[in-house]
Amino acid sequence: MTPPRILTGQVLCFTRSPFQGDPAGSARLDEAVLIENGHISRTGPLADLRTAAPDARIERYDDHLISPGFIDAHAHYPQTGIIASWGKRLRDWLETYTFPEEMRLSDPAYAHEIAHRYLDLTLANGTTTVATFCTSHAHSTDAFFEAAQSRNLRAVAGKTCMDRNAPAGLLDTAQSAYDDSAALIARWHGTGRLTYAITPRFSPTSTPDQLSALGALWAEHPTCLMQTHLSEQVEEIAWVKTLFPTARDYLDTYESHGLLGPRGLYGHAIHLTPRERARLAEVGAALVHCPTSNTFIGSGLFDMAARIHDGHRIGLATDTGGGSSFSMLRTMAAAYEIGQLSGTPLHPAQLWWCATAGSADALHMSDSIGTIAPGTEADLVAIDLASTPAIAQRAATAADLWSALFPTIMMGDDRAIAQVWVTGEPQR
Structure with a gap:
């Protein structure tokens, strides 16, 4: 059995569809995500997750966005x-x-x-x-x-x-x-x-x-x-x-x-x-x-x-x-x-x-993938929000998550992909 793993960063958790209501309020950012047995166990403050899984390996991506794959x-x-x-x-x-x-x-x-x-x-x-x-x-x-x-x-x-x-x-x-x-x-x-x-x-x-x-x-x-x-x-x-x-x-x-x-x-x-x-x-x-x-x-x-x-x-x-x-x-x-x-x-x-x-x-797979929520499979990606000089200088002036992420959407490529996990296992 794979030991638990805690990823730190800006963990993106959608709480509703951004097509319903104000898009900017459709998600929250948590500090860390706990992965156990290939699945998302919970998200929240790092201290809470360390208490819940004291033997977990901690991997820090503090300046990155942790997103569903x-x-x-x-x-x-x-x-x-x-x-x-x-x-x-x-x-x-x-x-x-x-x-x-x-x-x-x-x-x-x-x-x-x-x-x-x-x-x-x-x-x-x-x-x-x-x-x-x-x-x-x-x-x-x-x-x-x-x-x-x-x-x-x-x-x-x-x-x-x-x-x-x-x-x-x-x-x-x-x-x-x-x-x-x-x-x-x-x-x-x-x-x-x-x-x-x-x-x-x-x-x-x-x-x-x-x-x-x-x-x-x-x-x-x-x-x-x-x-x-x-x-x-x-x-x-x-x-x-x-x-x-x-x-x-x-x-x-x-x-x-x-x-x-x-x-x-x-x-x-x-x-x-x-x-x-x-x-x-x-x-x-x-x-x-x-x-x-x-x-x-x-x-x-x-x-x-x-x-x-x-x-x-x-x-x-x-x-x-x-x-x-x-x-x-x-x-x-x-x-x-x-x-x-x-x-x-x-x-x-x-x-x-x-x-x-x-x-x-x-794909009728919402219960398995596509979100970071307890019970879903830990298919995740860490996004470097400053992967190139052009992106970094624009993201540095951003006022919120979405304005920091938008330059990566418009100008990002595989250099923005810092790590990929499939059922919690790193692929790089």
């Missing part, structure tokens, strides 16, 4: 090697970069290499949980889960299913998508800290028969998540209309095949109709905002504040590798910039909450 709610680990390739529109991006790279993961050794490289990069950026698409090769999902399990990470993944409009080397069938996914669910779902997500890439690359097969599979395994893409670009929506001429809208291509539900994760969801917005909110599905991807590929501006006001569950994500960074700090900065362009600026507390507690809620 970041949670990336939508990514494509197979695209690690093509991140920041010269940008095109969505279909061009898929055909030029994504599909050729994903075909390389037909080699199990390469899939293993990329899975480990991806998790090395995300952990270095303070991300402790990701929800990722794999490729259509079942072994790519095995490779990711094996890499995550070796690090004891809480993680979400699924085999990407496609039976049309993709290269032959990436196509499966309705039946093989069902069979492969069912076997992966049996092997991985609920094993340790792992969760399976049934994963149709998006409606244009799945026939109605495949979507129906995956909808049936989800009905048989309702504790699984389901992840896909929705209304990312206007050209994509027009394409969907030609492929599904009887559908009421893009969302209906999922809904009519059993792929709409509260454990659904719908990436992007920028250009939604009023009916789509109403149905997604009604069922409690999650929309996942991917701001660096939306600007990099030119998809549009997601109005996060409006969607939250409408009652939607919202996650935040890098969308590696259409997204141009592995960093959730950079992702928060892009979300802020998009909010400004949308006329709804986001407070630093709201941005940080989206990257932690908000994404945990989107």
Whole structure:
């Protein structure tokens, strides 16, 4: 059994959503956090925690922010090697970069290499949980889960299913998508800290028969998540209309095949109709905002504040590798910039909450991760609020936590990540 551990610093404890009431009052700062058996035991004054656990090891990060680890709610680990390739529109991006790279993961050794490289990069950026698409090769999902399990990470993944409009080397069938996914669910779902997500890439690359097969599979395994893409670009929506001429809208291509539900994760969801917005909110599905991807590929501006006001569950994500960074700090900065362009600026507390507690809620994991609260898993990050000279000189004049943290949101990178803990164990 691992001895107790006490971390000192500015321990960030959200007490409510910063989208409810004054964002500045949504959290408190405690002096220390006690970790026992991989979980948060309590927070409070250091003296109290030392009395509660006199044999605990004390690790001091007094000038740092101790935060929940970041949670990336939508990514494509197979695209690690093509991140920041010269940008095109969505279909061009898929055909030029994504599909050729994903075909390389037909080699199990390469899939293993990329899975480990991806998790090395995300952990270095303070991300402790990701929800990722794999490729259509079942072994790519095995490779990711094996890499995550070796690090004891809480993680979400699924085999990407496609039976049309993709290269032959990436196509499966309705039946093989069902069979492969069912076997992966049996092997991985609920094993340790792992969760399976049934994963149709998006409606244009799945026939109605495949979507129906995956909808049936989800009905048989309702504790699984389901992840896909929705209304990312206007050209994509027009394409969907030609492929599904009887559908009421893009969302209906999922809904009519059993792929709409509260454990659904719908990436992007920028250009939604009023009916789509109403149905997604009604069922409690999650929309996942991917701001660096939306600007990099030119998809549009997601109005996060409006969607939250409408009652939607919202996650935040890098969308590696259409997204141009592995960093959730950079992702928060892009979300802020998009909010400004949308006329709804986001407070630093709201941005940080989206990257932690908000994404945990989107993944239905709020009872386990995303907050520093007794009983939750000790996936934590220590943030250096003066990681570069530019950030340090700005933070030095800050009047409160949020103004001290905002320069790191806007200008920070992996240099701001002083330490990462996974179930209380340091990763550096």
